Amino acid sequence: MKENNSSSYNIESDDKSSSRKSDHIELAFQSAVAKDQLNNRFNYEPMFSGHGQDTDLSINFLGKELKCPIWISSMTGGTEKAKVINKNLAKICGKFGMGMGLGSCRQLLFDDSRIHEFDIRDELNNQPFYANLGIAQIEKLLQEKEEYRIDDLLKTLSADGLIIHINPLQEWMQPEGDRYKIAPIETINMLLQKAEYPIVVKEVGQGFGPRSIKELLKLPIKALDLAGFGGTNFSKLELLRSDKIRYNAFKEVYNLGHSCEEMLEIINNLYLNEGEDLSCKQIIFSGGIRNFLDGYYFISKSKMKSIYAQASGFLKYATDYESLLDHVECQIEGLKMANSFLTIKN
Numbered sequence: 001m002k003e004n005n006s007s008s009y010n011i012e013s014d015d016k017s018s019s020r021k022s023d024h025i026e027l028a029f030q031s032a033v034a035k036d037q038l039n040n041r042f043n044y045e046p047m048f049s050g051h052g053q054d055t056d057l058s059i060n061f062l063g064k065e066l067k068c069p070i071w072i073s074s075m076t077g078g079t080e081k082a083k084v085i086n087k088n089l090a091k092i093c094g095k096f097g098m099g100m101g102l103g104s105c106r107q108l109l110f111d112d113s114r115i116h117e118f119d120i121r122d123e124l125n126n127q128p129f130y131a132n133l134g135i136a137q138i139e140k141l142l143q144e145k146e147e148y149r150i151d152d153l154l155k156t157l158s159a160d161g162l163i164i165h166i167n168p169l170q171e172w173m174q175p176e177g178d179r180y181k182i183a184p185i186e187t188i189n190m191l192l193q194k195a196e197y198p199i200v201v202k203e204v205g206q207g208f209g210p211r212s213i214k215e216l217l218k219l220p221i222k223a224l225d226l227a228g229f230g231g232t233n234f235s236k237l238e239l240l241r242s243d244k245i246r247y248n249a250f251k252e253v254y255n256l257g258h259s260c261e262e263m264l265e266i267i268n269n270l271y272l273n274e275g276e277d278l279s280c281k282q283i284i285f286s287g288g289i290r291n292f293l294d295g296y297y298f299i300s301k302s303k304m305k306s307i308y309a310q311a312s313g314f315l316k317y318a319t320d321y322e323s324l325l326d327h328v329e330c331q332i333e334g335l336k337m338a339n340s341f342l343t344i345k346n
């Protein structure tokens, strides 16, 4: 039924013509859309491009060349299933020239018996590959003067740098969660004075408010990964792990935070009005990115160099390499299509 081979269109023979025509008649009523389904973010301009199959999507990001502006957000480790997931994700990054962050590598700081679940550098070729730790662990390591463990971790993994996740609401909602003793901005400042590797800072699904964004962008971090509200929500997830009384008492908490849309405005205004005070000028739009259209929207509208990222969007396919491959091919094809025919409505 689906014949999508436009590149081999032949004006003289069209073998599929008869079955296509019958499909059209059969599916015409099903294909009707309601007016309120219109995606109002874009102008659709069909007049000024070919199909753009060969569009170059490459971008230099975090000091490396990505073949497309897509990042796989930090996800899991610490289970046997994670080994398959991480390996598939790494392979796909290597194949399509994307970058990825590991899930929290906390377990590896003191014991490398699970290193095989994270040992994926070879699959990635030379694509950007970042280890991941929570700010609570960084605070403790600094306190104990054991920050050398982070250098060891990066060396063991052959990682290009470190992603630090800031997740106070998740920690608060997590039954066994950590508590920070000092402000994350101070911890990051302290680490930056000692670290010789690139650092990226992210949330885990609530995003950052304007003051946090401004202070983070003033620091010499390499990129800010927004991990905004609207997708996977770890405050909610942790509450789902707790008892009913606690769930009911705190359930409004998981609706706190900032969407990518809101943070985009904050960041663009900062760039326009205080750009010269900012040290970090690379953004990863993530958190609730549903597909390439969302991604294209944010990176097109961003005044700063940016890419987009998904976690759950990749997780859905990550245990089966062939499905993952098809999924990523669709994302890249979609980005090329968007580049060819869509501009942003202001």
Ligand SMILES: Cc1cc2nc3c(=O)[nH]c(=O)nc-3n(C[C@H](O)[C@H](O)[C@H](O)COP(=O)(O)O)c2cc1C
Pocket: 073, 074, 075, 076, 102, 103, 104, 132, 164, 165, 202, 203, 204, 205, 227, 228, 230, 231, 232, 233, 286, 287, 288, 289, 309, 310, 311, 312, 313, 315
């Ligand atoms: C299964 C799973 C595990 C995750 N583990 C981590 C983690 O260890 N460290 C981290 O910084 N973020 C972690 N995240 C958060 C993601 O990196 C991302 O910020 C968040 O899921 C929002 O993106 P999404 O809406 O595309 O899923 C995890 C997400 C998922 C789905």
